[in-house]
Amino acid sequence: MVKKTKSGFKKNTDSVSNAFSRSGMSMQEVESKLVDHGIQPSLQRIKLAQYLLGKADHPTAEQIYTWAQKELGKISLATVYNTLSTFIECGLIQEFKFPHLDQVIYDCRMDHHFHFVDTKSQRLHDVDSGSLRVQLKLPKKFLVEKFDIVFKGVIED
Amino acid sequence: MVKKTKSGFKKNTDSVSNAFSRSGMSMQEVESKLVDHGIQPSLQRIKLAQYLLGKADHPTAEQIYTWAQKELGKISLATVYNTLSTFIECGLIQEFKFPHLDQVIYDCRMDHHFHFVDTKSQRLHDVDSGSLRVQLKLPKKFLVEKFDIVFKGVIED
DNA sequence: TTTTACTTTTAGAATGATTCTAATATTTTA
DNA sequence: TAAAATATTAGAATCATTCTAAAAGTAAAA
Structure with missing residues (x-):
């Protein structure tokens, strides 16, 4: 379960690289965003959220996994899926399924919006x-x- | 491959039941529809087309398979999928993928149209x-x- | 603290729809 | 009829995602 905590907790930040210190949100900003949504900010969650909220553009689980492996060195694919489910449950991101794609895509925009698929670039x-x-x-x-509408x-x- | 033939060919109609003689199209009508679309009318194809064109309502491959087993006694699931692909290729039916469903649904309406999902009955x-x-x-x-639009x-x- | 209870992460197995493979059966053409 | 093409089949393979059960990490109670 994901429960609210009054304060954040210590994370093993040993293997944290700071590839994103210059783009998107900082670890701290992401962390408080997670806390705001009632999500305990573990290292994996912070990193995945940083990617999803700041850097990624409609990524698939596979793309998220690949990025996270580079970033964290080692992470389980199950963690990626677990974390994505948690984020969706807590209203941090949404998921979309498209007829032209056999993978789910994840979207940090939480407002009601639609999509245009560029058939050249996909x-x-x-x-x-x-x-x-x-x-x-x-x-x-x-x-x-x-x-739901999808334009092609x-x-x- | 599916090639045009000048005339239909003999089918082993031994195990053919006529559950549909009273509803939808007759075997003959279905057969000429297949031929019109350049599809060799085998028994399996005729039966599946009869179901798809006359009786079924947005069926999944699984539902088609289940119906076909009752109707033909024995048919391979691969045949169902092969046949559906052939039908789609030849413009006899279309397939749709919906975000709320993990299976493809097949539709005999070939005009541009949309769908409303009843969330009670699915x-x-x-x-x-x-x-x-x-x-x-x-x-x-x-x-x-x-x-594409899907209403819910x-x-x- | 130390213990205890939770929560998170993990590797690998399981699932389930669909596709592939390679062999057999059927039909058409020569 | 023989040869060539096409259709059907059982079962294996694929692939995204979910499940399982154990190990690791963290928080709260004593």
Whole structure:
């Protein structure tokens, strides 16, 4: 379980490199963000959160794992999945599944938004919910609670 | 490969039951539909097409397999998947992947349409493309070629 | 502190949908 | 009919993700 703690706890920061000291959030900033979300800030969680919140762009679990291995030297793939589940549970990130991709992608944007898939690069771009208007005519017994949209296309150079 | 043939060919119709003689298409109708699409009408293909085109409602491969086993007595799961691929390749059906489901669903509607997921029953309902209007404001370099929408909600009794 | 109770991390096994492989059966063409 | 092509099959392989059960780490109680 992930429980709130009044104060953070000591971490074995021995093997911490500071590849990100210059980009994204600092360890401290990430740490308090985790605490804010009720997540105990272990080293692995801080590092993964740092990547997810500051550096990554719609990464897959595999990409996160690869990055984390470089960063931490050694981490279990199970930890990556466990941590991602925890982050999702606690509302730090969301996950998306796309028809064109057999892997889940993780997204640090927590607002309601959509995605554009560049079919050339396979890269994802965010589409703000404000840039979209949807009108739907259905029999009134269909009560729509939410909808997902994925746009596919190319990006002109 | 699936090649056009001038005429149909003999099938071992020995074990054919006619559970569907009263609903959906007849074997003959299905057979010519297959031929129209350049698909050699084997017994397995006819039966699966009969199910997909006339009886099934957004089935998964598993459901198709289960039905086919009852209908044909014996059929390989690989045949089900092979046949579905063939049907898709030849434009007889489409496949859809949904975020809420870990299996592909197969759809005999070939027009552009969308889906509504009833979160109570998990059942899918078709949404005609005409019942939807989407306005999108993106930077002009984003050239949208297509989009998928999935609506989620409940159906009032 | 020291003990005790939790929580986190881990390696590797398990799962489950789908695809692959390579052999056999069936059908078409020559 | 023989030869060539296509279809079907059982079972193995794949691959992302989840599960399991043990080991390591951390916090709170005594």
